[in-house]
Amino acid sequence: MNATRQLDIVIMGREFRVACPAxxxxxxxxxxxxxxxxxxxxxxxxKVVGIEKIAIMAALNLAHEYLHVQAGGFDIGAYQRKITAMNSAIDAVLQDQTALF
Known part of the structure; x- marks a missing residue:
């Protein structure tokens, strides 16, 4: 049997306690x-003001992305943007590392 834990999470500066299987x-x-x-x-x-409206728009965007992928669609542009952002983050970390040697 999988125990459920209570976890404290923070989203946009607001704290929430949620139940989660371990x-x-x-x-x-x-x-x-x-x-x-x-x-x-x-x-x-x-363009969107207010935490509640931002949360609703985020939920709608994520639901849309989920349904798009579930239906067989694949938004290559979104994945390319994510990969580019990750590469930039990696490059920044590696640049800091070269100063150590």
Whole structure:
């Protein structure tokens, strides 16, 4: 039997306590990070004001992306943007590492 744990999470500066099966903790953390990133992206666009509206728009965007992929669609542009962002982050970290040697 898988025990359920209570976890404290933070999304856009607000704390929430959620129940989570112990073996799903890492997946929950990934979901929190994805939601946080999507909400910050929406807030950064400056067109949506208010945490509740931002949360609803983020939920709609994520649901749309999920349904698109589930239906067999594949948004290569979104994945390319994510890969580019990850490469930039890796390059920045590696640049800091070269100073150590």
């Amino acid at each position: 073996d799903e903790e890492e997946t929950l953390k990934q979901a929190v990070a994805l939601l946080e990133a999507k909400m910050l992206e929406i807030r950064g666009g400056g």
